[in-house]
Amino acid sequence: MILKLVWExxxxxxxxxxxxILLVAxxxxxxxxxxxxxxxxxxxxxxxxxxxxxxxxxxxPNANVxxxxxxxxxxxxxxxxxxxxxxxxxxGTVVNPTSGxxxxxNGIDPxxxxxxxxxxxxxxxxxxxxxxxxxxxxxYASQHKLHAxxxxxxxxxxxxxxxxxxxxxxxxxxxxxxxxxxxVGASGHVSQxxxxxxxxxNTAQVVSYLKAKYEGYPVLSxxxxxxxxxxxHIPVLKTFINVIIGLSVxxxxxxxxxxxxxxxxxxxxEIGILKSLGATKAMVMGIILAEAFCIGLGGTVLGxxxxxxxxxAIQAFMPQAIVYTWWPIxxxxxxxxxxxxxxxxxxxxxxxxxxxxxAYE
Amino acid sequence: MSKPxxxxxxxxxxxxxxxxxxxxxxxxxxxxxxxxGEFLSIVGPSGSGKSTLFHIVGGLTPPTSGEVVxxxxxxxxxxxxxxxxxxxxxxxxxxQKFNLLPNLTARDNIKTALFISGLPxxxxxxxxxxLELLGIAGRLDHKPSEMSGGEQQRVAIARALATxxxxxxxxxxxxxxxxxxxxxxxxxxxxxxxxxxxxxxxxTHNTEAAEYGDRIVHMRDGLIVETSTTA
Numbered sequence: 001m002i003l004k005l006v007w008e009x010x011x012x013x014x015x016x017x018x019x020x021i022l023l024v025a026x027x028x029x030x031x032x033x034x035x036x037x038x039x040x041x042x043x044x045x046x047x048x049x050x051x052x053x054x055x056x057x058x059x060x061p062n063a064n065v066x067x068x069x070x071x072x073x074x075x076x077x078x079x080x081x082x083x084x085x086x087x088x089x090x091x092g093t094v095v096n097p098t099s100g101x102x103x104x105x106n107g108i109d110p111x112x113x114x115x116x117x118x119x120x121x122x123x124x125x126x127x128x129x130x131x132x133x134x135x136x137x138x139x140y141a142s143q144h145k146l147h148a149x150x151x152x153x154x155x156x157x158x159x160x161x162x163x164x165x166x167x168x169x170x171x172x173x174x175x176x177x178x179x180x181x182x183x184v185g186a187s188g189h190v191s192q193x194x195x196x197x198x199x200x201x202n203t204a205q206v207v208s209y210l211k212a213k214y215e216g217y218p219v220l221s222x223x224x225x226x227x228x229x230x231x232x233h234i235p236v237l238k239t240f241i242n243v244i245i246g247l248s249v250x251x252x253x254x255x256x257x258x259x260x261x262x263x264x265x266x267x268x269x270e271i272g273i274l275k276s277l278g279a280t281k282a283m284v285m286g287i288i289l290a291e292a293f294c295i296g297l298g299g300t301v302l303g304x305x306x307x308x309x310x311x312x313a314i315q316a317f318m319p320q321a322i323v324y325t326w327w328p329i330x331x332x333x334x335x336x337x338x339x340x341x342x343x344x345x346x347x348x349x350x351x352x353x354x355x356x357x358x359a360y361e
Numbered sequence: 362m363s364k365p366x367x368x369x370x371x372x373x374x375x376x377x378x379x380x381x382x383x384x385x386x387x388x389x390x391x392x393x394x395x396x397x398g399e400f401l402s403i404v405g406p407s408g409s410g411k412s413t414l415f416h417i418v419g420g421l422t423p424p425t426s427g428e429v430v431x432x433x434x435x436x437x438x439x440x441x442x443x444x445x446x447x448x449x450x451x452x453x454x455x456x457q458k459f460n461l462l463p464n465l466t467a468r469d470n471i472k473t474a475l476f477i478s479g480l481p482x483x484x485x486x487x488x489x490x491x492l493e494l495l496g497i498a499g500r501l502d503h504k505p506s507e508m509s510g511g512e513q514q515r516v517a518i519a520r521a522l523a524t525x526x527x528x529x530x531x532x533x534x535x536x537x538x539x540x541x542x543x544x545x546x547x548x549x550x551x552x553x554x555x556x557x558x559x560x561x562x563x564x565t566h567n568t569e570a571a572e573y574g575d576r577i578v579h580m581r582d583g584l585i586v587e588t589s590t591t592a
Contacts, residue, residue: 001476002476004469005464005469008469011464012464270464273461274477275448276421276448278447278448278449278477278478279445279477281441355422358456
């Protein structure tokens with residue numbers, strides 16, 4: 001019967017209810033979008049680093065292992081590393097951030113890259129041939145509406161698009177290594193070296209050996225690199241997410257509190273009627289909280305749906321994952337804020353004098 | 362011959378309100394006994410204290426002093442929870458403005474009262490009879506806004522009787538009705554009193570309406586000034 005009462009209350013003022021649900025949905029969408037973007041970005045990075053086909057990564061001293069670093073090291077180290085035990089191939093690449101958000105040009109030696117990664121799968125065009133050629137993965141191409149044979153301006157240089165490739169290998173944009181080296185003033189230098197071993201089982205042994213021999217050079221297995229690609233390893237991002245969650249709780253709390261405050265005011269007389277029928281304080285509070293629960297639940301569902309819409313809108317700039325494991329968390333935050341927000345109006349309703357409530361016009 | 366059992370017993374009842382900083386004495390020592398099964402009308406001008414008396418007997422507000430025993434429960438000593446329990450189990454109200462829950466149908470209004478009283482929410486034989494007697498059996502799936510004033514008041518009476526209260530408290534039940542509906546509602550109340558032995562305490566301005574009761578209590582300035590029996 002309480003459910004019926006709550007449902008009829010929620011249904012009776014559809015505009016107010018829908019507005020409240022929408023406002024609760026906003027923080028849910030905000031949380032899911034931020035989390036989805038973080039995880040989506042890292043998943044994409046993991047997929048691309050895994051697609052290189054290497055077992056070990058070596059970076060220059062002082063380079064950040066999980067971000068685009070402009071620090072380089074002499075490229076002759078590639079040949080030196082190729083001669084180390086268990087190493088069957090060493091491949092240097094140059095990475096240079098572009099003006100795009102979390103976007104970089106990857107300078108590669110096409111032959112070495114194909115050998116290590118198994119080669120690109122072309123959706124259009126062919127491999128890098130000329131110095132101004134660029135390969136673009138289909139994700140980037142579709143976001144920017146690019147095709148093989150066309151031109152694109154990246155980092156103030158006009159590139160000829162030689163091919164569109166399937167995504168999932170190292171990066172989204174590939175150019176000849178020597179072209180990029182000259183462009184960034186780092187001729188004869190590389191940003192990182194990927195190593196393929198004779199047997200992946202030797203990875204730990206090789207990593208230990210290289211760490212000892214090349215002191216100061218960050219050396220890590222690709223598994224370690226992938227493990228580092230998470231929100232937990234970027235304190236700023238973690239703080240940012242916590243701030244967004246805090247704001248979401250605040251918005252949810254304020255919205256539901258205001259909504260329920262208005263609802264209690266509008267239903268003063270009805271609360272008086274329920275009290276005259278013998279409704280206990282717990283029952284009146286229960287009705288208010290149940291209504292807030294409905295708004296919180298509706299807000300959660302709508303928030304989840306809107307996170308799909310935000311993914312569609314943001315897809316052009318960044319990959320956004322749909323993180324199902326965060327649905328109950330975001331929902332819990334919204335519900336918690338909704339119930340918390342309903343407490344004060346609920347207390348108001350409970351304390352209402354039945355005679356005054358019945359006389360309320 | 363033994364004195365009939367009193368279902369309402371009031372002794373030296375006083376009630377003061379604070380209006381701003383001024384204390385207003387609404388009841389100034391009321392004594393009253395209402396036997397079980399009586400239809401009592403309380404009449405008096407505005408400010409006579411009849412509504413205050415009604416609210417205290419109904420457990421909507423506590424008395425300032427004195428003794429008020431309603432259906433065996435001493436209202437003057439119980440707290441808010443005790444008064445809630447009194448409303449839940451022993452008294453029911455019929456108001457001038459009907460006070461039906463506007464979002465619910467007539468059926469759900471009645472079910473809500475049953476639910477709050479902890480009774481089964483399906484309509485049993487006696488309640489079905491009451492609904493037939495009130496002439497609203499065919500209007501149960503309508504919301505208050507879809508009913509006339511007379512129909513709404515009948516639903517309010519049905520809701521009040523559904524919980525089988527010891528006492529039915531009616532506050533100007535015909536105040537918002539036209540003559541025909543007023544006469545119908547008063548007839549129903551008298552019929553319920555006579556056929557079911559329902560104790561009814563009715564407040565009214567209208568002396569003709571008061572005549573439907575077995576006894577009329579006249580109030581003025583917070584006191585009972587006259588008691589008369591009807592023919």
